[in-house]
Amino acid sequence: MKFARIVTPWDMAFLVPVILYALAMMMAALLSLPSLTLGGWLLSLFAVVGFAAAGIFRVPIARQSGVPLPGLAVAVLSASDLIQRPLLLIGLFTFGIFVSYLYIIRVPLFSLYAGGVSALGAGGYVLTLLAFDGGPAGFLAYPLAAASYLLVVLLIEFARQKGRWNGEGQSSFGIKAISWVRLVRVWLLITALSGILHLAKMTLVSSHLTNPQSVINVLLIVGSAMVLVLLAVRDNLKSVTRRLEGLVEASLALPWEEKGRVDSLVQEFAQEAANAESTEIRSKRPGRAEIGARISLGTGQDQYLVVRRAIAASAFTEGDQRVVDALAHIGSEVSRVKESVDGLRLRASTDSLTGLPNxxxxxxxxxxxxxxxxxxxxxxxxxxxxxxxxxxxxxxxxxxxxxxxxxxxxxxxxxxxxxxxxxxxxxxxxxxxxxxxxxxxxxxxxxxxxxxxxxxxxxxxxxxxxxxxxxxxxxxxxxxxxxxxxxxxxxxxxxxxxxxxxxxxxxxxxxxxxxxxxxxQVNDSVVRAIESDGLTVFFQPIVSIVEDTIWAFEALVRYTDPEIGPISPASLIEKAKRLGLLDELTRQVILKALTAARGFAEIDSRVNCVTVNVEAKQILPARMGGFLETLPELFPELTLCLELNERSLSVVSNELRCQADHLRDLGIMIALDDYGSENSSVGALVRMPMDILKIDRSLIDDLADIRQLEVLRALQGFGDTLDYALVVEGVESPDTGALLQSVGVRSAQGFYYGVPASAEATAERLHRHGNAAVVPDERITAGALAEAETEAAGA
Missing domain, CATH: 3.30.70.270 (Reverse transcriptase/Diguanylate cyclase domain)
Structure with missing residues (x-):
């Protein structure tokens, strides 16, 4: 049979006695039927139908398919008048569950086993209810009965699977795979349903709304079954959604993965979409316990994407088969295209005669x-x-x-x-x-x-x-x-x-x-520049577009070699990093920037903040942490802001977060720089403590697009909520500044407010114009703007 299961001798040791118990309970129910009245026959028939319909709905308590899915049909037992005849009631319950599992997993043998396990759990449930019937602790009956049912079912399955519920491919002993939150939720749901159904029956009977009482039982059982069937339909919709999401995610992810990872990703998507216990790609066709599809991964031979489920899981459906077929086809096509591209690339880069690179x-x-x-x-x-x-x-x-x-x-x-x-x-x-x-x-x-x-x-x-x-x-x-x-x-x-x-x-x-x-000579030039303290620092204003004033300057490193000319900032920093001199370069830039900023503050005390670019790991105690901690005491009249480039924040450790908080406590501000570039993510906003978020110029390259303005409005809202300032970079015209102000942005930086200038030129500007954001009588010429843009690109 296509959707059969593999049965081991250990499984048989559990299947045989449980199946015999199920058959015994159903036989006991059949033997009890002749003693019933016609109404009792009808009630029994409706009970079996209700149990079968309700048994379709089962609730997962773990992600792994090997952990059983407890059913909610057991709660319907509390509304039955047959509870005083437990053998008959449990036998009818066994019939109903057998029918529902026969529909779900389509294997009579395992359906009998499932009915037997459920019947054992139902026995604990019914006996617990009878034990508390009419007693002073009657309110404990339903939670204890629900717990008895779950305990019996889970213990039997845990023993049959040799205690392998550890969530690690089910290969080791343990119960980590179980979600205790889900388990408690199922227990509460069974308890609540039991109590509600019993209370509804007692209310209808006591108010004499319906006669005879057996009709009430029929209505309650069938009604409960219908509710659970509706829940089952919802669960089926979730299954369809899961398959669709798996196909969509695979279609989006697989074409961009490296060729060697296509097979592993196809297996991951197939396991998730088909809710399988395990997945593999092999040369052997799917067996009786599996479904699969042919897949070609460029190995020169056809293989099969194979998925399987445990005995206790639902049978694979045609929908599961189709999703596996689709994923195998996607994986095959992606591998074929990548192989073709690799072949073209190889031919384009290889000499055809010798096979050497061209x-x-x-x-x-x-x-x-x-x-x-x-x-x-x-x-x-x-x-x-x-x-x-x-x-x-x-x-x-x-x-x-x-x-x-x-x-x-x-x-x-x-x-x-x-x-x-x-x-x-x-x-x-x-x-x-x-x-x-x-x-x-x-x-x-x-x-x-x-x-x-x-x-x-x-x-x-x-x-x-x-x-x-x-x-x-x-x-x-x-x-x-x-x-x-x-x-x-x-x-x-x-x-x-x-x-x-x-x-x-x-x-x-x-x-x-x-x-x-x-x-x-470049490496030697960089070494000489740092060893001789020959670096120069330029300054670009950061302004408040609300008040039209400068409130800080960003410090930017520059160096011109006497022989080979200017070295771009990007090249300067990269070579210093490779030479192991980046920390020393940063120390020199910070000290030069603070020294110059002290002079700026003496000219205009309202401008007392300077920002310096650093890599995130540079602030750690093992790098520059000790040096940074001395700066607030050396320059008490100034505020230093460290701009951490987001590319260096791909991994934020606890040590890094703690150090950032420590520096902030000392009065040093932390900024996240270049947000909005291609490497940006929302996670960076919450992983690192900060005072300022600087928006990359790429986010305002087309403010005619309303979406860009709405993104800026949202980011400003985040800033107001999370208590950090927002600075937008790349402002080159008054129109851009006005648009930013219209969406709530309060701070900006860009060529419109000033190109990077030397400390002397910056001091001269402050002398002549104070902290005015825009200098009206100094226009940036086209040549100067182009030069500034070139410098910005290099930085």
Missing amino acids: YGSFQESLRAINDNRGYAEAIAVLFIDLDNFKKLNDRHGHATGDFALKEVAQRLVNTLRPTDVVARVGGDEFIIVLTELTSLRQAKSIAERIVENCGARVVFGEVAFQPSISVGLAFSAHREIDLERLIEDADRTMLAAKKSRKQGGPGSGGSVSISSHRSS
Whole structure:
């Protein structure tokens, strides 16, 4: 049978006695029927129908499908007049539950087992009610009866499943999978239904609204069943919604995942959408206890996405099968497209003859190696040319020439280390990047080994020849600014090696010519700037657009090297970070900014706040925490604000939050910078304590779009509620300022209020215009604005 279950010997040890008990209870009920009147027969028939209808609705107490779903039909027992005949009542209840489970799981054997387990629980329920009937503690009957039912059902299933309710793939002992909140909710629901049904029956009987009393029981049982059926319909709608959400989420997520994660994500979505106990992708078809669908993940063979449920769970439906089919199809299509894209990308970046990377791929690799190497890590570029290749082609044909190229390519690969890169960049030209070098001597040694290995004799059919190569070597001790110069130097020295050979240089195997290429000066320049305290700080005003006044300045680092000119702020900070000098750079910027701000406050005491950009982890005690804690005492008349870039707040630890709160207690403000950029999330607003939220200029690039204004209005509302100030960056016109003010924004920053300027120029502005937000007689020219935008982009 398609939706059958796997039964182990341990399961049989429980199934057999429980099924025998269920059959015994149903037989006892059948034997009791002849003694009943016609009304009793009708009441019994309606009771079975009501129990069957009500038994369809079961309530989950855990996410794992292996944990049983207790039913609410047991509460209907409290309204039955047959409660004084417990064997007959429990037998009828067993019949009803058997019918409902036969509809749910469609397997007679397991339906009998489910009826037996429910009957055992119902026995505890009925006996508890009878024990308290008419006693002084009668109010305890229903909660205790409900608890008895749940306890019996859960204990039987817990023992059958060997105590594996631990929520870890059901492979270890424990009960972590159970939600105690859900369990208590089910207990309260059964208790409340029991009491309500019993009270309704007693009320109707005592008021003589209906006669005979058996009709009241029928109405109550059938009515309760209908209510529970409606709840079951709602539960079915939830199941449909779960499947639909799983398909939508898979359709949105899978195309953007890495190829190697598609299989695991398909399994996760299938397990959630089909409410399965476990999921796997395998070569074997689905078995009797499973459903599945064929899936192709680019492995060259068809596999199957297979899901399964535990014995106590509902049978898989056709809807479950369809959702598994759909997810398998989505996964197959995503894998096929990714494989096609990977193939196109490989062909676009690979030389078809040798299989080596081509020149475009080589350039990407060289950039990545140069950008990510340590300050003391050297590299070398080798430009290689196969000597007399044209003669070889002309004399022996292109097949021989192609073989020679492939043989040299393979010898290059065999000679190099795993971290080195080799590419074919022309007809008979190759280029290599040697990485992780410590000296020029090491690079020269590898180059000479390449010449020696490539010069070994080659035999192709009846043709035998000895390849000869010329190698140009350009060594780089530090990171490069202009990588093309490094390549050109290697090419130039290779040509020098060929010229040397023609003039009587080495004639066997090839030769190596070494370039004296000048290493990049940027790293050295950054080191000198920081060690000599040669950095400059510029200031840009932050204004109140309500009062048209400046209330703070943002400090921005600048540096111009005497030889190579200005170094962009982004490059300056990135190189300082890679050189391990970012904390020292930040200390210097903060001290320079506070010193200048002290002068600004002496000119206009209303401007006494300065903001400085830092990475989040820099404020920790192990980094700059101790230094920052001394600043409020050194500059008591000023307020320092640390702007934490949101990109550095992807993970906010408890230590980071506590340190931020500690600095705020000392009087240092915390700002979240660049909110609204591509890395932003709502979570950042609540993870980190802050005083100021700075909105990135990308959020106001089109204020004609009403949605942008509404987002700003909402963020200002959050700020008012959570007690932080909102500052919008990138304001370049009075119209933008007016629109911001119309939605409640009170603070802004941008070129309209002033471009970044030196401390001297900023002091001059304060002398002439005070803390006025806009200087009317100083217009920003188009050239100045373009320059300022370029600086902002670099920062």
